Amino acid sequence: MTKLRLAIVGAGPAGIYAADILLKAERKFDVSIDLFDHLPAPYGLVRYGVAPDHPRIKGIINALRDVLDRGDIRIFGNVRFGTDITLADLKKHYNAVIFATGAIKDAELDIPGIDAEGSFGAADFVSWYDGHPDFPREWPLDAASVAVLGNGNVALDVARVLAKHADDLLSTEIPANVYDGLKASPITDVHVFGRRGPAQVKFTPLELRELGELRDVDMVVYDEDFDYDEASKAAIASNKQVMVIDRVLQSWRQRPSVNNAGGEASRRLHLHFYARPVEVKTDAEGRTAAIVYERTRPDGSGGVEGTGELREIEVGQVYRAIGYFGSPLPDVPFDKRHGVIPNHEGQVLHKDSNERVPGVYATGWIKRGPVGLIGHTKSDAMETVRHLINDQGSWWTPEDPSEDAIVSLLAERQVAWTDLDGWHRLDEHEIALGAPTERARIKVVDRDEMVRVSRGE
Numbered sequence: 001m002t003k004l005r006l007a008i009v010g011a012g013p014a015g016i017y018a019a020d021i022l023l024k025a026e027r028k029f030d031v032s033i034d035l036f037d038h039l040p041a042p043y044g045l046v047r048y049g050v051a052p053d054h055p056r057i058k059g060i061i062n063a064l065r066d067v068l069d070r071g072d073i074r075i076f077g078n079v080r081f082g083t084d085i086t087l088a089d090l091k092k093h094y095n096a097v098i099f100a101t102g103a104i105k106d107a108e109l110d111i112p113g114i115d116a117e118g119s120f121g122a123a124d125f126v127s128w129y130d131g132h133p134d135f136p137r138e139w140p141l142d143a144a145s146v147a148v149l150g151n152g153n154v155a156l157d158v159a160r161v162l163a164k165h166a167d168d169l170l171s172t173e174i175p176a177n178v179y180d181g182l183k184a185s186p187i188t189d190v191h192v193f194g195r196r197g198p199a200q201v202k203f204t205p206l207e208l209r210e211l212g213e214l215r216d217v218d219m220v221v222y223d224e225d226f227d228y229d230e231a232s233k234a235a236i237a238s239n240k241q242v243m244v245i246d247r248v249l250q251s252w253r254q255r256p257s258v259n260n261a262g263g264e265a266s267r268r269l270h271l272h273f274y275a276r277p278v279e280v281k282t283d284a285e286g287r288t289a290a291i292v293y294e295r296t297r298p299d300g301s302g303g304v305e306g307t308g309e310l311r312e313i314e315v316g317q318v319y320r321a322i323g324y325f326g327s328p329l330p331d332v333p334f335d336k337r338h339g340v341i342p343n344h345e346g347q348v349l350h351k352d353s354n355e356r357v358p359g360v361y362a363t364g365w366i367k368r369g370p371v372g373l374i375g376h377t378k379s380d381a382m383e384t385v386r387h388l389i390n391d392q393g394s395w396w397t398p399e400d401p402s403e404d405a406i407v408s409l410l411a412e413r414q415v416a417w418t419d420l421d422g423w424h425r426l427d428e429h430e431i432a433l434g435a436p437t438e439r440a441r442i443k444v445v446d447r448d449e450m451v452r453v454s455r456g457e
Contacts, residue, residue, distance in 0.1 A: 002029035002392070005401045007090045009081050009329075010100030011037035012044020013064060013374050014364025018098050018381040020067045027389055033073045034094075034406060036085065039133065040078040040418045040450040041426055042068065045102060046374065048130045051157040052172035053164070053210075060374055068420055074403075076410065077418035078451055082330035084415045085406075093405045095395040096359040096388060099329060099341060099348075100381075103365040107323035107339070109149065113280030114320065118143065118288030122150070122158045122321035129161055129182075131175035133447035138177070141185035143316025147291040149277050150321035151194030152202040156211060158319050163190045163217050163269045173434070173441045190269045191313055195276035195296055196304050198225060198249050199232035205244040211269060212252060218265040219252045225273040226253070229298035274304065275311075280318050290314045324370035333357065341366050346384025347391070359396040361388055422454030429453045 006022070008015045019033045041047060043061055050057050068075065079085060081101075090097045106121030113119070118140075127135040148159045161169075166182035194201060212219050226249070228236070235242045249271075274296045281290040292312045296304040325339035333351040335342045341362040342349045348360040363384040364377050410417050418426075426444065433442040444450050451457075 003401065004029050004031045004096070004392075004395070005094045005398060005403075006031065006033045006388075007094045007097040008033060008035045008100055009037075009097060010044065010102060010364070010366075011035050011039075011042040011075060011077065012100065012102055012364070013046060013060065014102065014367075014377040014381060015044070015098070015100035016042070016064045016067050016073075017378045018100060018363050018385055019073050021378070021381050021385045022388065023072060025385060025389060029392065032403060034076060034403075035073055036076045036079045036081065038078070038080045040447060040454055041423055042075060042077065048132045049104070049126055050130070050374075051126075051161055052130065052174045052178075053160070053169055054157075057374065068423075071420075075418070075420045075423065076406070077422065077454070078447075079410065079415055079417050084410065084413060084417075087331040089406075089409060091359070091396050092399045093401060093409070094398055095401070096361065096391075098346075098361040098363055098384060098388070099332065099366055100362070100364045101327070101329065101366045103324040103326040103339060103370040105325045105327055105339075106320055107325045109277070109320050109322055111277060111279055113282055113288075114318075116280050116282045116288045116318075117286055118316060119280055119318040120320065122148070122154055122319050123324060125158055125319055126154065129174070129178045131178065131443040131445040133445060133450060137445065139181050140317075141181050141187065143288075144186050145189040145191070145313075145315045146187060146317040146319065147277075147313070147315040148190060148192045148319045148321055149291075150323075151192070151196065151200075151273075152321065152323070153204060153207045154324075155192060155194075155319075155321035156203050156207045158321055159190045159192050159269060160211055160214065162187055162319075163211075163267050164214055165216060165267075168215055170437070171439065173430070173439070173443050175443045175445045177445065188267055190267075191272060191291070191315065192270065193272045193275040193277055193291070193293055195274070197228070197232055197273050197298060198246060199228065199235045199242050200302065200304075201245060201273075203245075205241055205248065208245055208248050212248065214269070216265045217267045217269055219255065220268050220270040221249055221252050222272065223253065225271075226250075229300060231298060231300065231302040235302070276304075276306065278310065281312070288316055288318055291318060324365065326366045326369070332360065338369060340369055343367055345387055346380075347387050356394075358391075358394040416451050416455065418451060418454040422456075425456060426450060426454045 275293040279292040283289040295309040299305040328334035430441040
């Protein structure tokens with residue numbers, strides 16, 4: 001029987017789903033899969049991109065764990081593509097590769113002052129509070145009033161973590177350094193800005209509801225944002241999700257804190273709709289001092305247009321949460337405009353000619369951009385795997401496809417890789433760290449420590 005030796009680069013949901021789907025698919029060949037990730041631990045976005053107070057979403061890890069624990073997929077963690085292994089190495093030892101490296105950078109926002117001190121990309125902040133090993137341990141939480149730009153789930157995650165009292169995160173797997181940083185934060189007001197109206201937001205009802213459940217945090221919305229046009233009314237009437245979002249927001253309008261009337265909470269979370277950020281103002285030392293936004297209005301067809309009216313709110317920090325963006329990989333085609341690997345249904349294409357690159361595939365956000373929920377990557381992987389199966393005639397012919405070859409290569413290059421047993425050791429170690437205080441776990445943040453625990457050193 002024909003043997004397929006497959007490499008998958010990226011051990012997050014997209015990569016694990018692709019491996020699982022291929023192993024379960026009807027096919028006329030045997031499959032051997034090696035999963036590579038630059039992090040010492042698997043699960044990617046679920047471990048390092050989801051807020052720690054989202055246990056329901058993190059439940060996806062249980063399904064991913066079941067896939068890995070079957071033992072028919074090898075994991076090589078702490079292996080960087082482009083340095084520890086290259087595309088030439090993969091061609092030498094595998095028949096094909098699927099890239100599932102996701103999108104972890106922030107999309108750019110081209111407005112004056114966006115690069116000022118105190119202005120950040122939300123993705124970096126998420127990586128900090130999720131204990132990503134490649135980000136600094138400290139975060140400068142030194143402002144009483146902050147702005148979050150965007151109306152998606154990431155924007156609400158960032159706003160919620162900033163506004164939430166640190167002690168209310170102790171039941172989660174929040175790293176110790178993150179708890180200490182949030183505990184010391186002087187924050188009193190979080191302002192969230194979205195250029196469109198309440199009926200056009202990108203976040204989900206679940207995310208919105210969670211904001212209203214925060215202890216000692218008043219939700220502040222503004223009556224002027226709820227003068228709906230016909231397109232908004234139609235969206236509320238025809239879309240259940242939009243209807244629920246409107247119902248939640250309308251309930252907040254009845255609270256005493258509405259329109260800054262003033263509740264009794266020590267912190268406030270303001271939602272500003274029809275507000276397009278146009279400038280980050282700075283003080284004499286170049287630090288963030290205010291956000292300037294243009295008031296927008298419905299354009300009659302579900303979009304918005306500018307009114308020319310500018311408003312300004314004093315803030316000491318700005319968090320840009322307008323979307324994620326993919327990163328290029330060495331020797332792999334990349335679309336700089338869209339932040340993805342150019343492809344047709346997962347079959348990677350040459351950037352200039354649009355001809356297929358034999359043996360190279362993509363799935364997840366590096367394939368289609370950062371859209372959809374985590375679960376959507378499963379159907380995305382099915383499409384890629386279907387083409388991989390049908391493309392058998394154009395696979396690479398590896399020089400040495402033996403399963404020992406990649407192990408020898410990494411050992412020769414002195415790569416301290418981690419495997420599935422290593423992840424189990426790290427997992428048990430983190431759970432043990434949390435046990436004395438009845439926490440689910442306490443994440444190990446330092447990369448070297450993660451590798452030492454994983455390798456039993």
